[in-house]
Amino acid sequence: MTTALFEKHKAKLAQATDALAARSYWSPFSEMPSPKVYGETAADEGKRAFESYLGKRFDLGQPGQVGTHAGEQSPYGVALDVHYPVCEPQALVDAALKAMPTWEQLGAQGRTGILMEALERLNQRSFEIAHAVMTTTGQGWMMAFQAGGPHAQDRGLEALACAWREQSAIPGEVIWEKPQGKNPPLRMQKHFEIVGRGVGLVIGCGTFPTWNTYPGVFAALATGNPVIVKPHGNAILPAAITVKVIREVMQENGIDPNIITLAVTTENSATQALAMHPAVKSVDFTGSNQFGNWLLDNCKQAQVYAELAGVNNVVIESTDAYRAMLKNLAFSLSLYSGQMCTTTQVIIVPADGIATDEGHKSFDEVAADLGAAIAAFVADNKVACAVLGAIQSDDTLRRVEEAHTYAEVVLPTQALAHPEFPAARVRTPVLLKCDASDEKAYMQERFGPISFVVRAADAQAAVALSERIVREHGALTTGIYSMKPEVVEAMVEATWRGKVSLSINLTGNIFVNQSAAFSDFHGTGGNPSANASYADSAFVANRFRVAQRRFHV
The missing domain is CATH 3.40.309.10 (Aldehyde Dehydrogenase; Chain A, domain 2)
Structure with a gap:
């Protein structure tokens, strides 16, 4: 199945990697909420799907559930009252580590095919996600649809393509020969296995809960790591829908869905404890300097990718x-x-x-x-x-x-x-x-x-x-x-x-605060506003390691 998914999405992946090199305009997901693109009934179905969550429990089937939490307050005054699962952090970590070996063994190609499928499914849910983004963040409808849906999916695919490019540059196996003059050459067979670093923690922000989290989510998953998504307390629903969709795709393909989970916490200390967990090896964060600098200072066991405050x-x-x-x-x-x-x-x-x-x-x-x-x-x-x-x-x-x-x-x-x-x-x-x-x-x-x-x-x-x-x-x-x-x-x-x-000299319909996936680098990682960029090689390459084995032929 995973090979079939890679073949299914191979052409789009090739376009994505070509776009990364060309840096010209390319977008695989339509930013216009047109019925010609998404279907005549997509808008109504998406709204109904969003409304179906209101006032109800949001079940994910995750391990270690100890209760529920409902606390989102809509800037539009919409009554949300969605009850999300609260799970023991250690249970989520244990489940992630248990799911990790099978996910690693799929290899870069298998993981990429599944994640390409997940992005396609997320795109099909763009109206539903847009309503969730709008009502939790306060974005206007068109921005919520575009930035919360297709543009976020673009950024996710950008990170995925970048991860594929870096991993596919490493051969699986080679025959190594060293000439020995008149003597027979030394010959060895060498195998190179890409392995994940460990659990990836992705901490969401309250204003762009998909656009700012999809790069970290897909970069970490693509490189063989399980992911725990910790959403902002007032923008949980977009993250919950995202995690639900990805878990469904995993399950359909025989993968333990706990390769990605949602961590809803009500205490800052719980997020801090999770971020410092020895099994957590990468942390993606967008938000305040105060918490971002705390992560950088205290999460010594992990690589922290942080977007902080700045004065544009x-x-x-x-x-x-x-x-x-x-x-x-x-x-x-x-x-x-x-x-x-x-x-x-x-x-x-x-x-x-x-x-x-x-x-x-x-x-x-x-x-x-x-x-x-x-x-x-x-x-x-x-x-x-x-x-x-x-x-x-x-x-x-x-x-x-x-x-x-x-x-x-x-x-x-x-x-x-x-x-x-x-x-x-x-x-x-x-x-x-x-x-x-x-x-x-x-x-x-x-x-x-x-x-x-x-x-x-x-x-x-x-x-x-x-x-x-x-x-x-x-x-x-x-x-x-x-x-x-x-x-x-x-x-x-x-x-x-x-x-x-x-x-x-911007005077037309391009604005300084807009950033186009596959063309614009979002942040450089070179000044205090961010130590990473969406999405360059450095954003993905340190999330995996190569374990090799060799023997004489």
């Missing part, structure tokens, strides 16, 4: 498309209420202003015009709610409400009434301005729809400030707007030193 920034030196630039930035700052790890927080502008196609604009004019562009974008309540979504956490809501104390307000936040969900907590972006010297205001991540227009002495100082922010506080994205090649080149060189991705 854009430098504006000049532009020949002023209105298009403002429109692009306004959408970027509004998308999912700035609750993306790639959203710009700091916009650095020279004190004497910028040259534009509309003439010179002062620093204050740039700030005011950007505020006006945001206000215009959110003026249509229906459009605004669809793009903004809802505020995911109480902490983010608190930051938005106190943001006026951080710096001078250019555009205050507003509460909007959602047309479909009366209890949704929707807030428009708040825009502030300050001097570069006011570092307490902007030189830390203010996660959410909060951004600062920062006054730098000149263009050179603006580029230098961007670099220092990246080096000291980390960033996943930076941007530059300039008509001067020397300024762009200075920013490029600064990003090389800071090891961060750069977008140059």
Whole structure:
């Protein structure tokens, strides 16, 4: 069966590995929720499937269950009340280790075929997963479908293809011959077995519970490891559905489904204990610096792949498309209420202003015009709610409400009434301005729809400030707007030193906070915002080892 699955998905896998090399556009899963792609009844069936979980027990058939937990609070005010299994962590670890040998023995080809099938099944459940993502995270519907479904599946396949590429480069067996001059050559047969490192723990985040976890899940599974998924306490349902689907595919193919399990914990200490378990050899984490740094400091037995906080920034030196630039930035700052790890927080502008196609604009004019562009974008309540979504956490809501104390307000936040969900907590972006010297205001991540227009002495100082922010506080994205090649080149060189991705003069329908699988590397692993990248060779290669045996022929 596993050979048949590999053959079934072989062509798509080849396309994926080719796409990794080409870095051009390729996406195997349609991002549009079209009935022509997913079927005429897919939307209704997906919604009904989602609704079938509400107020009920979510059974996974996992070992060591000691109770249930239901605590998710929807930012849209939807009553969830899904009861998830709470299992003894040691029971999950024991079950994982028991399932591991058979999973390893399948080999890279067998594992890859099964995981390709699992991704196809997840894609078929995209509507169901989208409703789960939307209601738990606060994402708007279209983002929840795209980022929660096909784009997350793209990232999972990207990691899987990368793992396949690294493993398939290692031959299973060879005849080794060493010439001995006039004597017969030395001949040995050597076998190379790919074995997993141990249990992989994947700790999910509350804003992107599939997009940020699928790379770690599929990289760890593909390389021969069992996986325990520990979801964020307020975004359990998307992870639970994912684990359920993968377990079903495993079982259908004669594999112990406990190769992947869900760990629902109510105490931070339980997650810490699991992360430090001697059998856990890799930890994938997206979230706060506080917990991420704790993992890095304490999980010495494991390789930790961590995406942490950062201060993403854009430098504006000049532009020949002023209105298009403002429109692009306004959408970027509004998308999912700035609750993306790639959203710009700091916009650095020279004190004497910028040259534009509309003439010179002062620093204050740039700030005011950007505020006006945001206000215009959110003026249509229906459009605004669809793009903004809802505020995911109480902490983010608190930051938005106190943001006026951080710096001078250019555009205050507003509460909007959602047309479909009366209890949704929707807030428009708040825009502030300050001097570069006011570092307490902007030189830390203010996660959410909060951004600062920062006054730098000149263009050179603006580029230098961007670099220092990246080096000291980390960033996943930076941007530059300039008509001067020397300024762009200075920013490029600064990003090389800071090891961060750069977008140059974005004015169309591509935004700095968007990342395309198979083309864009998400993070570089080279600055404090992340120590890993989705998905390069380093993201997968340290998750397996090669055990060889040799003997004379």
